[in-house]
Amino acid sequence: RKPQSPPGPKPHWLVGHTFQVPQTKAWLYFEKLGKEFGPIVKLSLAGDDIVVLNDPKDAEELLNKRSSNYSSRKPLIYAGRYLSGNKRLVLLPYGPTLKKQRQAFHQMLQPRVVGSYESMQLLESSKFLYDMLTSPETAFLNCKRFSASLVFYLSYGRRLSPDDADLTEVLSILDSFIEDCYPGTHLLDTFPFLDFDYAWFRKMFGEQKWKEQAREKHDREVRFYGRLLGEVKDRMSKGEVVECFAARLWEQKEKHELDEESMAYVAGSAFEAGTGTTSGSIQFFIMAMILYPHVLQKARKEIDSIVGEDSESPPTFEHYDQLPYCVALCKEVFRWIPAAPGGFPHYSDEDDEYQGYEIRAKTMVIPNIWAMQHNEQVFPDPKRFIPERFLGVDKADELTEGHWAFGFGRRICPGRYMGAKSVWIGIVQLIWAFNIGPDYDKDGNPIPIDVDAVTSGINIEPLEFGMRLTPRSERHANCIRRMWNEMQNKIQ
Numbered sequence: 001r002k003p004q005s006p007p008g009p010k011p012h013w014l015v016g017h018t019f020q021v022p023q024t025k026a027w028l029y030f031e032k033l034g035k036e037f038g039p040i041v042k043l044s045l046a047g048d049d050i051v052v053l054n055d056p057k058d059a060e061e062l063l064n065k066r067s068s069n070y071s072s073r074k075p076l077i078y079a080g081r082y083l084s085g086n087k088r089l090v091l092l093p094y095g096p097t098l099k100k101q102r103q104a105f106h107q108m109l110q111p112r113v114v115g116s117y118e119s120m121q122l123l124e125s126s127k128f129l130y131d132m133l134t135s136p137e138t139a140f141l142n143c144k145r146f147s148a149s150l151v152f153y154l155s156y157g158r159r160l161s162p163d164d165a166d167l168t169e170v171l172s173i174l175d176s177f178i179e180d181c182y183p184g185t186h187l188l189d190t191f192p193f194l195d196f197d198y199a200w201f202r203k204m205f206g207e208q209k210w211k212e213q214a215r216e217k218h219d220r221e222v223r224f225y226g227r228l229l230g231e232v233k234d235r236m237s238k239g240e241v242v243e244c245f246a247a248r249l250w251e252q253k254e255k256h257e258l259d260e261e262s263m264a265y266v267a268g269s270a271f272e273a274g275t276g277t278t279s280g281s282i283q284f285f286i287m288a289m290i291l292y293p294h295v296l297q298k299a300r301k302e303i304d305s306i307v308g309e310d311s312e313s314p315p316t317f318e319h320y321d322q323l324p325y326c327v328a329l330c331k332e333v334f335r336w337i338p339a340a341p342g343g344f345p346h347y348s349d350e351d352d353e354y355q356g357y358e359i360r361a362k363t364m365v366i367p368n369i370w371a372m373q374h375n376e377q378v379f380p381d382p383k384r385f386i387p388e389r390f391l392g393v394d395k396a397d398e399l400t401e402g403h404w405a406f407g408f409g410r411r412i413c414p415g416r417y418m419g420a421k422s423v424w425i426g427i428v429q430l431i432w433a434f435n436i437g438p439d440y441d442k443d444g445n446p447i448p449i450d451v452d453a454v455t456s457g458i459n460i461e462p463l464e465f466g467m468r469l470t471p472r473s474e475r476h477a478n479c480i481r482r483m484w485n486e487m488q489n490k491i492q
């Protein structure tokens, strides 16, 4: 039989489903369609074919097993070509440039080497606890600072400047980049003919406004990431041993065949892709602990039984194997509200046929991670936070297994081993050190938390909610102060 188009809602004759797909939390709409039409759903957005995969089996077949066809990204004219100069890893089409950039990433972030970042993770985690102790009112920002510092250290081999200037700049670059990628933000991604370059047009009207703006943003990014990369080179040329991503890139410049602008973007990509996802996961963890206090108690009991109830220091990576419940808890954080719930759209290169369905070349294939991780058959009672579901199963001790929060196939998150360990160390140390509870209104009632109140974008974070983090005891508070003092002495 001739392959059929996958099912989906009736499109508008002119604009397809453009106005049916909501601008925010599209993953919930896609999940609903999955329940109505079956796990594979087809939509059309302003001329683009979109296939949504709501079942992990289909995602694994297409994005993992047939990855040679499903590992590209839709070319974005504004964000990809003009803003990123076709050098930003996350937007690169499948091909030699992507392979070179991913290879550089792999070298720095494969499981064999991520162990060497543990001391840096412990350093930043002790600062994180200290910030939560001394500035609990900025808890959200503390999470962000923790994750940004980690990836910054990994990329550039030094701590973020204490005045937060680099952090402010990267967060602003990131916010603007995410907005520029969002479907519908730039008309020319829907109507590519708007990207023209006629001398007569320029002469009469000047450069198109959007093009000028994209180039300005590009220059700002190249200046910022280029400066950070250049600083590492300077330190190396003074004979300093610098252990970081940027240093490896300088050492292996010829091998990776990357020009300096690409190197600046590669190191910057780690910073960009690793910050919001790691901090979002920790913020969702705090939310879960407020809503499910018995989970916090159970995890703390496990930790106390291993490090000792009167311990003067929190658990570290050496306790990992003895804390299976805390490992399961961390995996449940990745499953319960994944930091990138709608996945990152893959893009097909050639026509394909799957289960009697036709998937044409240049189709955006969206792995709906949210629906996969809220499938009742795989995860009963999916809305509830239940770490026990990850106990006693295959690969229970691996943080990145048993869920799909890190994506698929050849585009799977290259920072997943490090990112998962950062989240784990951050949360087990918080559990050890703090009581985590809701905030209260003036009448003494706990302020309810809305789990659905999240930011929109490719990766999400909860909107700020009230919380109270108080040290478990004066002993714990003293220990946090002492640890950060000791760490500071080590750095100096």
Ligand code: HEM
Binding pocket: 089, 090, 091, 102, 151, 154, 269, 270, 271, 273, 274, 275, 277, 278, 281, 339, 340, 343, 344, 345, 346, 405, 406, 407, 408, 409, 410, 411, 412, 413, 414, 415, 416, 418, 419, 420, 423
């Ligand atoms: C809890 C933390 C993290 C989560 C949940 C997460 C999740 C994801 C997801 C879902 C994708 C898209 C995969 C796909 O297209 O199928 C992705 C891509 C990516 N991630 Fe992560 N990530 C995390 C941390 C990190 C860290 C720490 C780094 C870097 C140090 C990083 C670097 C990247 C890069 C560069 C990409 C783009 C890969 C490509 O397009 O080929 N991520 N991540």
